Amino acid sequence: MFKRISKYWWCQIAGWAAYFVVNIFFAYSYQGSVDRSYTINLLLIIFFGLVATHALRSLLQRINWFQYSFESQMLLFFGLTVGAGIIIYVGNISVGNLFRDLSQQRTFADLKTVNFLIPIFLITAIWWLIYFVWHYIDRSRNTQVDKLKLESTVKELELKTIKSQLNPHFIFNALNSIRALVDENPQRARTAITELSNILRSSMQVEKAETVSLENELSIVKDYLALETIRFEERLKVEYDIDPETLELPIPPMMLQTLVENAIKHGISRIITGGTVLIGSHVRDMQHEITIENTGQLSASGPGFGFGIQSTRQRLSMLFGSRASFNIYNKDGEMVEVKVVMPLV
Template identity: 50%
Template structure:
């Protein structure tokens, strides 16, 4: 995709400047100006300088991510860039003429009219480049939106088949049945927790993001049900910065990571283990960490549907700065870490809220 975009850029860059070369030559001929070999060479030098300087200008724009900032700030920066680029092209052309003794007496002094003509050309180039960028950005946004809608629907189906599979539901129902006689109150709570999980799963296809608080609530219901089955074997600790509760996350993302921790970690350990869920602000990122007792085996795939959909949805919703990784961090501990860039500047409390299930 990147290679194709680069190819399009060079076709437009070279093709546009060559079109300018032919157009300016045709205009000179139509107005009965002398079209000599030297004038063609001069015009070619100007075009080559234009290609080199505008390409450097483009590299500078991408390097400092100008196209990611607000339009009111972008206008002034682009205007300054156009002025600098125009001065550079003027200097290159004048240096060429000076070296080869081609400068006329008028060209030996700065002419505002000549500089203004170059300025207009570079300004047009900049407007075309920005327009192309925003049209392409809008096209990618629409494609990503379609991909996200398709992925969320697929996630809904996969959730029912795998994440909330019949095996989990049967285990939960068996646990509830065992509680009916010995602890009817807890059995009623368990039925409510299971219905909440199913309801949230069915609604996942209707939204692109949910608040972390919503995800934490669903995960607590899931872990509460699992604690009936595992009893003392499952220890849970949640450490959440209250400022992260309203932050957006992909629906069922945290559920996927916690379910993965229980399925591949706690359930395989004879003595059970511990699941930790951490949510905090780390600089310009919202960081979510899920740690569990266990080890990633050689047969474990970090590219399974749940984990792969987590990566894809993070990239679509929050861009390439978002990240996800899962790895062994100790002899008997696995860590899944999600980093989501904050979408706007907000002041956050440093006070954390901790609780255990």
């Protein structure tokens, strides 16, 4: 039964009950007793206070007052305060006279009665102030929650969009590699198709994840490099410098594969004699640091402005914000280094 009572009515009951108790307490403290007329007068104020505030609240809900300007809302607040006060005043005088002796009857023009309006307006002003502040806080909280939900949804959609772009991008490059082998060596082309199948199977397993372990990502990278080794043969050398403690650390799915693919496409493939790709992973200064080094030199039209680099920066920013960093630069006269630093989570 009590669960069916709304918060609004609990506040109404508690507020007016507190008003009754406080007035009785102070009346008894100063006078030593509370007479019948005082109690009736107090109960009438409470009754018509409930009627006035509830009726005007129902009217307020119909006009969608939150859309009004601040100045209009201030006028509305003043009007509600005066309106509720007048309803209490008229009701108290009209009905109260039924319980009063002829000598105690009140009229609307009586000076004592008019003075009665001041505390009544104060009561209604406090009521409406609490009501307005409550709804402002509640609306602000709901707006903040909706904003966070919207930001979360947008971020999730952006991540899914980037993922959906990554896989076609990778497949396109992989198929180009396989196409180069079809006429030259059919047997190796079949082997390359098997490697591609392994990579696609692995990538589909992590499609729904925002992060995967480095170990899982490395398995995809090794399949990809096995495919590329078929194409480049002795021109491609791969080295690993992986701290075993970092294998379980989370990284964005397909990020490492994209960066390695980028290193081969823009580095190794452009050098007649080929080169080396070195993949490293360590924990330094309480952060996970991944490095990919490749033979070659970075130019203004190179990978710094390519899809792989842009998508990696976007995903790191979405997942880790300013806590992650991405840099690509010429390490020396022969090598380019990509360094990704992510927080330990």
